[in-house]
Amino acid sequence: MDFETIFPFAQLAAKIAFVVGLALGVVPIMVWFERRGAAWMQGRVGPNRVGPFGLLQPLADVIKFFHKEDFTPRNANKFYYYLAPMMALIAPLCAMSVIPFGSHIVVEGKTVVLQIAEMDAGVLFILAFAGLEVYPIILAGWASRNKYSVLGALRGSSQIVSYEISMGLSLLSMLIVYGSVNPHDMVAWQSENWWGFLMNPFGALVFWISIFAETNRLPFDLPEGESELVAGYHLEYGAMKFALFFMAEYVAMIMASALISTLFFGGYGILPGMQMLIDMIVNHFGFSAVGAQNTLAAFQVLSLVSKVAFFMFMFVWVRWTLPRFRFDQLMDLGWKILFPLSLINLVVVTLAVYYFNS
Amino acid sequence: MATINVSKKYTAREKAYIPAILIGMKITMKRFIQGFLFRKHDTIMYPEQRRKYSDRFRGAHFISVDSNKTENCTACFLCETICPAECIHIVADEREDEQNPYGVKKEKKPVSFDIDLLRCCFCGFCEEACPKDAIKMSGNYEMATSSREEAIVDLDQLKRPMNGRHELNEGKKK
Numbered sequence: 001m002d003f004e005t006i007f008p009f010a011q012l013a014a015k016i017a018f019v020v021g022l023a024l025g026v027v028p029i030m031v032w033f034e035r036r037g038a039a040w041m042q043g044r045v046g047p048n049r050v051g052p053f054g055l056l057q058p059l060a061d062v063i064k065f066f067h068k069e070d071f072t073p074r075n076a077n078k079f080y081y082y083l084a085p086m087m088a089l090i091a092p093l094c095a096m097s098v099i100p101f102g103s104h105i106v107v108e109g110k111t112v113v114l115q116i117a118e119m120d121a122g123v124l125f126i127l128a129f130a131g132l133e134v135y136p137i138i139l140a141g142w143a144s145r146n147k148y149s150v151l152g153a154l155r156g157s158s159q160i161v162s163y164e165i166s167m168g169l170s171l172l173s174m175l176i177v178y179g180s181v182n183p184h185d186m187v188a189w190q191s192e193n194w195w196g197f198l199m200n201p202f203g204a205l206v207f208w209i210s211i212f213a214e215t216n217r218l219p220f221d222l223p224e225g226e227s228e229l230v231a232g233y234h235l236e237y238g239a240m241k242f243a244l245f246f247m248a249e250y251v252a253m254i255m256a257s258a259l260i261s262t263l264f265f266g267g268y269g270i271l272p273g274m275q276m277l278i279d280m281i282v283n284h285f286g287f288s289a290v291g292a293q294n295t296l297a298a299f300q301v302l303s304l305v306s307k308v309a310f311f312m313f314m315f316v317w318v319r320w321t322l323p324r325f326r327f328d329q330l331m332d333l334g335w336k337i338l339f340p341l342s343l344i345n346l347v348v349v350t351l352a353v354y355y356f357n358s
Numbered sequence: 359m360a361t362i363n364v365s366k367k368y369t370a371r372e373k374a375y376i377p378a379i380l381i382g383m384k385i386t387m388k389r390f391i392q393g394f395l396f397r398k399h400d401t402i403m404y405p406e407q408r409r410k411y412s413d414r415f416r417g418a419h420f421i422s423v424d425s426n427k428t429e430n431c432t433a434c435f436l437c438e439t440i441c442p443a444e445c446i447h448i449v450a451d452e453r454e455d456e457q458n459p460y461g462v463k464k465e466k467k468p469v470s471f472d473i474d475l476l477r478c479c480f481c482g483f484c485e486e487a488c489p490k491d492a493i494k495m496s497g498n499y500e501m502a503t504s505s506r507e508e509a510i511v512d513l514d515q516l517k518r519p520m521n522g523r524h525e526l527n528e529g530k531k532k
């Protein structure tokens with residue numbers, strides 16, 4: 001096998017390793033930050049005994065998860081019971097494959113696009129996999145044969161389905177603005193003009209609220225409302241199966257943050273002020289055009305990562321600020337407020353785009 | 359019958375959610391910065407730092423002894439009788455005279471005196487009922503054990519000279 005045949009596979013493998021490694025590597029850090037951040041916001045200290053600043057606490061947790069009894073309820077439907085946690089983790093990881101994390105780099109004279117799956121209908125693919133996030137919840141709740149689990153699953157699925165509508169509508173308004181469903185085009189559009197949320201602030205807000213509901217995060221974490229449902233749909237899961245759900249929540253958060261960054265906050269478009277830094281580095285080391293492009297790509301990855309980090313921080317911040325909604329309030333918010341408003345917003349945006357383009 | 363209406367009309371600002379949410383997020387951000395940058399916290403770092411409980415705190419029991427290291431208890435069963443959790447178990451016997459060389463003559467003695475700390479609700483009735491000020495409650499709140507059996511303390515573990523409530527009850531472990 002020569003270089004020509006092996007290269008496409010090698011670059012794909014490298015990209016997958018990068019994205020999956022980053023996504024899963026961030027999870028323990030997020031778990032740590034979630035706990036310490038919560039503690040700081042509540043005037044506590046948080047886990048600080050294991051390792052420096054308690055940073056090894058997630059590691060200790062993982063060791064604990066591995067040593068726990070791998071329990072399966074007697075009456076559970078084994079197949080779906082085991083399928084659910086896997087699906088929970090795989091769905092958001094798959095969705096991440098179409099999020100571009102940089103324009104392209106040049107390796108050995110070949111262009112490597114920094115996106116795992118280059119498809120034109122990228123955003124639709126993400127939506128499809130975001131919709132798939134309902135299934136692990138239903139399967140987990142139903143297969144474990146527990147009343148609490150079923151209730152949690154019911155809540156979770158109705159919540160996700162409801163908020164998907166307003167999420168889809170605000171997404172649609174952005175597609176109209178960009179005139180494309182390809183994430184690369186969107187980022188290019190935003191680099192040339194403004195960031196999406198300046199064009200459509202209301203759509204951004206609705207989308208942002210919806211992703212809280214989609215990822216089952218507080219204030220919308222009713223599917224696992226521990227005061228009413230013990231633990232909701234993952235009540236019967238222990239050991240590593242629970243850990244998978246736990247990881248899935250964070251991977252879904254990363255995916256949602258990457259999605260909102262791409263759609264509304266310039267995606268991998270470099271942060272303002274970075275261009276100067278890039279020029280400085282390129283001039284200082286005397287890079288050629290290839291080197292300059294690769295430097296730019298590195299900064300693009302950095303920009304996206306910092307945007308994702310910002311939204312991850314928002315997730316934690318909001319979680320420890322707001323109490324949980326009541327279920328009817330949640331549905332009211334979804335159907336009576338966000339849905340009509342995002343519909344109106346869609347119409348307004350459509351008319352505006354039509355007006356400005358003609 | 360008069361009805362008291364406790365619900366109120368929400369203002370448009372309250373109904374809009376967002377301003378209130380922003381105020382809340384401002385508060386948590388303030389706390390976050392305080393905690394993160396200035397290390398401000400109310401946590402008592404437990405094993406190193408201990409909470410000072412009030413003098414009236416009812417912790418683990420002890421049985422006071424006289425200068426002769428003889429327990430003051432005369433096995434009168436008052437504590438066992440009053441105990442609402444029924445966690446005191448006494449077996450009484452006669453006390454030999456040579457065990458009372460001086461002082462008040464105690465004719466009865468407990469052969470065994472067990473308290474099941476897992477059943478005890480730390481109400482302090484036993485302490486109040488005791489006519490001999492024998493059973494007392496200390497300030498010790500560290501009673502964790504690794505088995506249920508260890509939580510049942512016997513006379514040897516309970517006996518202790520009475521020198522202040524706040525000294526931890528360092529009875530011998532079984």
Ligand code: SF4
Nearest residue numbers: 441478479481482484
């Ligand atoms: S404190 Fe109350 S419950 Fe405990 S032994 Fe004394 S009387 Fe019984």
Ligand code: SF4
Nearest residue numbers: 431432434435437488
């Ligand atoms: S501890 Fe006090 S109340 Fe209990 S049996 Fe002994 S003397 Fe009586």
